[in-house]
Amino acid sequence: MERTLVLLKPDAVQRRLSGSILTRFEQKGLKIVGMKLVQASPELAAKHYDVHKERPFFGSLVSFLSGGPTVALALEGREAVATVRGMIGATDGTKASPGTIRGDHGLSVQNNLIHGSDSVDNAHLELALWFCPNELVSWTPVDQSWIG
Ligand code: DAT
Ligand code: MG
Secondary structure: EEEEEEEEEEHHHOOOHHHHHHHHHHHHEEEEEEEEEOOOOOHHHHHHHHOOOOOHHHHHHHHHHHOEEEEEEEEEEHHHHHHHHHHHOOOOOOOOOOOOOHHHHHOOOOOOOOEEOOOHHHHHHHHHHHHOOOOOOOOOOOOOHHHO
Protein backbone atom coordinates (compact mmCIF):
# COMPACT_ATOMS: atom_id res chain seq x y z
CA MET A 1 0.00 0.00 0.00
CA GLU A 2 1.27 3.47 -0.91
CA ARG A 3 0.47 6.84 0.60
CA THR A 4 0.45 10.08 -1.35
CA LEU A 5 -0.02 13.76 -0.58
CA VAL A 6 -2.89 15.56 -2.29
CA LEU A 7 -3.49 19.29 -1.94
CA LEU A 8 -6.80 20.83 -2.94
CA LYS A 9 -5.22 24.18 -3.66
CA PRO A 10 -6.78 27.56 -2.79
CA ASP A 11 -8.61 27.84 -6.13
CA ALA A 12 -10.37 24.51 -5.50
CA VAL A 13 -11.45 25.65 -2.03
CA GLN A 14 -12.53 29.12 -3.25
CA ARG A 15 -14.51 27.54 -6.08
CA ARG A 16 -16.20 25.14 -3.63
CA LEU A 17 -14.91 22.10 -5.49
CA SER A 18 -13.28 20.40 -2.49
CA GLY A 19 -16.17 18.05 -1.79
CA SER A 20 -16.69 16.88 -5.35
CA ILE A 21 -12.95 16.30 -5.85
CA LEU A 22 -12.71 14.35 -2.58
CA THR A 23 -15.69 12.25 -3.70
CA ARG A 24 -13.75 11.12 -6.76
CA PHE A 25 -10.97 9.75 -4.59
CA GLU A 26 -13.37 8.04 -2.18
CA GLN A 27 -15.29 6.48 -5.05
CA LYS A 28 -12.03 5.22 -6.57
CA GLY A 29 -11.39 3.27 -3.37
CA LEU A 30 -8.56 5.39 -1.99
CA LYS A 31 -8.58 5.67 1.79
CA ILE A 32 -8.32 9.00 3.61
CA VAL A 33 -5.59 8.65 6.24
CA GLY A 34 -5.11 12.40 6.82
CA MET A 35 -7.21 15.48 6.11
CA LYS A 36 -7.07 19.09 7.28
CA LEU A 37 -7.65 22.68 6.18
CA VAL A 38 -4.41 24.64 6.16
CA GLN A 39 -3.63 28.31 5.65
CA ALA A 40 -0.16 27.74 4.22
CA SER A 41 2.49 30.29 5.10
CA PRO A 42 4.67 31.59 2.24
CA GLU A 43 7.49 29.57 3.87
CA LEU A 44 5.53 26.32 3.69
CA ALA A 45 4.45 27.04 0.11
CA ALA A 46 8.05 27.79 -0.88
CA LYS A 47 9.28 24.55 0.73
CA HIS A 48 6.57 22.58 -1.03
CA TYR A 49 7.59 23.99 -4.42
CA ASP A 50 11.32 24.14 -3.67
CA VAL A 51 12.11 22.11 -6.80
CA HIS A 52 10.75 25.03 -8.86
CA LYS A 53 12.62 27.83 -7.03
CA GLU A 54 14.66 28.84 -10.08
CA ARG A 55 11.63 29.01 -12.39
CA PRO A 56 10.29 32.46 -13.40
CA PHE A 57 6.83 31.64 -12.06
CA PHE A 58 8.05 30.63 -8.56
CA GLY A 59 7.06 33.87 -6.75
CA SER A 60 3.59 33.85 -8.25
CA LEU A 61 3.18 30.15 -7.45
CA VAL A 62 4.11 30.69 -3.79
CA SER A 63 1.67 33.64 -3.54
CA PHE A 64 -1.04 31.49 -5.07
CA LEU A 65 -0.53 28.52 -2.74
CA SER A 66 -0.37 30.74 0.34
CA GLY A 67 -3.19 33.02 -0.84
CA GLY A 68 -6.05 31.14 0.82
CA PRO A 69 -6.90 27.89 2.55
CA THR A 70 -5.77 24.55 1.15
CA VAL A 71 -7.20 21.11 1.97
CA ALA A 72 -4.31 18.74 2.65
CA LEU A 73 -5.08 15.05 2.17
CA ALA A 74 -3.08 11.92 2.76
CA LEU A 75 -4.54 9.12 0.64
CA GLU A 76 -3.64 5.44 0.80
CA GLY A 77 -4.17 2.61 -1.63
CA ARG A 78 -2.52 0.25 -4.07
CA GLU A 79 -0.34 2.29 -6.48
CA ALA A 80 -1.80 5.44 -4.89
CA VAL A 81 0.87 7.80 -6.24
CA ALA A 82 0.43 6.96 -9.93
CA THR A 83 -3.32 6.43 -9.59
CA VAL A 84 -3.85 9.89 -8.15
CA ARG A 85 -1.58 11.52 -10.75
CA GLY A 86 -3.65 9.88 -13.48
CA MET A 87 -6.90 11.13 -11.96
CA ILE A 88 -5.46 14.68 -11.70
CA GLY A 89 -4.38 14.98 -15.35
CA ALA A 90 -1.82 17.17 -17.12
CA THR A 91 -0.49 20.33 -15.47
CA ASP A 92 -2.14 22.71 -17.97
CA GLY A 93 -5.92 22.52 -17.70
CA THR A 94 -6.28 23.11 -21.43
CA LYS A 95 -4.15 19.99 -22.12
CA ALA A 96 -5.59 17.78 -19.39
CA SER A 97 -7.85 15.04 -20.73
CA PRO A 98 -11.59 15.27 -20.15
CA GLY A 99 -12.48 12.99 -17.26
CA THR A 100 -9.49 14.11 -15.21
CA ILE A 101 -9.91 16.62 -12.38
CA ARG A 102 -7.97 19.35 -14.18
CA GLY A 103 -9.50 18.40 -17.52
CA ASP A 104 -12.99 18.77 -16.15
CA HIS A 105 -12.55 21.95 -14.10
CA GLY A 106 -9.87 24.33 -15.34
CA LEU A 107 -8.20 26.28 -18.11
CA SER A 108 -5.21 27.60 -16.15
CA VAL A 109 -1.64 26.35 -15.73
CA GLN A 110 -0.98 27.91 -12.32
CA ASN A 111 -4.51 27.73 -10.91
CA ASN A 112 -4.85 24.04 -11.61
CA LEU A 113 -6.79 23.07 -8.50
CA ILE A 114 -4.81 20.19 -7.13
CA HIS A 115 -1.40 18.78 -6.32
CA GLY A 116 -0.45 15.11 -6.16
CA SER A 117 2.98 13.73 -5.28
CA ASP A 118 4.85 12.54 -8.38
CA SER A 119 6.86 9.67 -6.85
CA VAL A 120 6.83 7.48 -3.76
CA ASP A 121 9.97 9.22 -2.46
CA ASN A 122 8.45 12.68 -2.93
CA ALA A 123 5.23 11.47 -1.32
CA HIS A 124 7.17 10.61 1.84
CA LEU A 125 8.88 14.02 1.89
CA GLU A 126 5.68 15.95 1.15
CA LEU A 127 3.58 14.05 3.70
CA ALA A 128 6.20 14.91 6.32
CA LEU A 129 6.07 18.56 5.25
CA TRP A 130 2.28 18.91 5.53
CA PHE A 131 1.40 16.44 8.31
CA CYS A 132 2.73 15.58 11.77
CA PRO A 133 3.02 11.81 12.28
CA ASN A 134 0.13 11.78 14.76
CA GLU A 135 -2.18 13.42 12.20
CA LEU A 136 -2.02 10.32 9.98
CA VAL A 137 -4.46 7.58 10.97
CA SER A 138 -4.02 3.89 10.12
CA TRP A 139 -7.39 2.19 9.85
CA THR A 140 -9.12 -0.56 7.90
CA PRO A 141 -12.34 0.27 6.03
CA VAL A 142 -15.01 -2.42 6.44
CA ASP A 143 -15.10 -2.97 2.64
CA GLN A 144 -11.30 -3.19 2.25
CA SER A 145 -11.32 -6.81 1.06
CA TRP A 146 -13.72 -5.85 -1.76
CA ILE A 147 -11.56 -2.92 -2.94
CA GLY A 148 -8.12 -4.53 -3.36
P1 DAT B 1 2.30 19.32 -11.54
O1 DAT B 1 1.49 20.13 -10.53
O2 DAT B 1 1.41 18.82 -12.64
O3 DAT B 1 3.16 18.27 -10.90
P2 DAT B 1 4.77 20.84 -11.95
O4 DAT B 1 5.36 20.08 -10.81
O5 DAT B 1 5.53 20.85 -13.24
O6 DAT B 1 3.27 20.37 -12.26
O7 DAT B 1 4.58 22.36 -11.53
C1 DAT B 1 4.13 22.69 -10.23
C2 DAT B 1 3.09 23.77 -10.34
O8 DAT B 1 3.69 24.94 -10.87
C3 DAT B 1 1.94 23.43 -11.29
O9 DAT B 1 0.93 22.71 -10.64
C4 DAT B 1 1.51 24.79 -11.74
C5 DAT B 1 2.77 25.62 -11.73
N1 DAT B 1 3.40 25.75 -13.04
C6 DAT B 1 4.05 24.78 -13.73
N2 DAT B 1 4.49 25.24 -14.91
C7 DAT B 1 4.11 26.54 -14.96
C8 DAT B 1 4.26 27.59 -15.91
N3 DAT B 1 4.90 27.40 -17.08
N4 DAT B 1 3.71 28.80 -15.62
C9 DAT B 1 3.07 29.02 -14.45
N5 DAT B 1 2.90 28.09 -13.51
C10 DAT B 1 3.40 26.87 -13.76
MG1 MG C 1 4.82 18.46 -9.69
